[in-house]
Amino acid sequence: MMTILPVTLAAAAAAAILNLWLSIRIGAIRQATEISIGHADSDPLERRMRAQSNFVENTPFVLALVLAIELTGKGSWWLAYVAGAYFIARIAHAYGMDGGKFKAGRMVGTLITMVVLLGLAIVAALIAGRVL
Numbered sequence: 488m489m490t491i492l493p494v495t496l497a498a499a500a501a502a503a504i505l506n507l508w509l510s511i512r513i514g515a516i517r518q519a520t521e522i523s524i525g526h527a528d529s530d531p532l533e534r535r536m537r538a539q540s541n542f543v544e545n546t547p548f549v550l551a552l553v554l555a556i557e558l559t560g561k562g563s564w565w566l567a568y569v570a571g572a573y574f575i576a577r578i579a580h581a582y583g584m585d586g587g588k589f590k591a592g593r594m595v596g597t598l599i600t601m602v603v604l605l606g607l608a609i610v611a612a613l614i615a616g617r618v619l
Contacts, residue, residue, distance in 0.1 A: 494562060495554045498570040502546050505574060509539035509581060531585070538584040542577050545600055549573050552607035559614050573603045 516532045517523060526533040553570055556562045580596025582589040613619040 492554065492557050494567045494570055495550070495557050497567070498550055498553050498574075501570070501574045502550060505577060506539070506542060506546075509535070509542055512581070513539060534584045534586070535581075538581040541580065545604065546577075548604060549607065552604075552611050555611055556607065556614065561610070561614050561619055569603055569606065572599060576600050576603065 513532065513535045516529065516535055520527070520529055520532060522529055522532060526536055549570070553562070553566060556566060576596040576599030578596070579589075579592035580600065581592075583591060583593025583596055610619065
């Protein structure tokens with residue numbers, strides 16, 4: 488039996504797992520600081536909340552573009568690598584948002600996210616315009 492939309496399914500699964508991980512990271516600080524609502528001016532909690540929010544803000548666009556490109560049959564081998572790069576970037580961003588020795592991960596994750604989004608958008612536009 489052939490798997491339908493394997494890249495989209497794998498990317499959606501990765502997104503769900505990564506979002507869960509981001510939630511757990513927030514929960515760990517909430518438990519340690521006993522802050523149940525908001526961030527109560529806790530910089531570490533606010534940073535982790537923003538890392539998850541940023542993930543939630545960008546991921547639907549990536550998943551929609553991956554799905555659309557895969558549905559056209561134009562995704563080929565590279566689409567899985569692009570999706571994988573996006574999720575690695577989001578992990579780097581999350582660690583970077585914590586600051587400390589991994590703070591460069593925020594910039595790296597942001598740049599890779601932007602490149603992935605722009606690249607997928609260009610490919611989708613080219614496919615829509617029947618250039619690809």
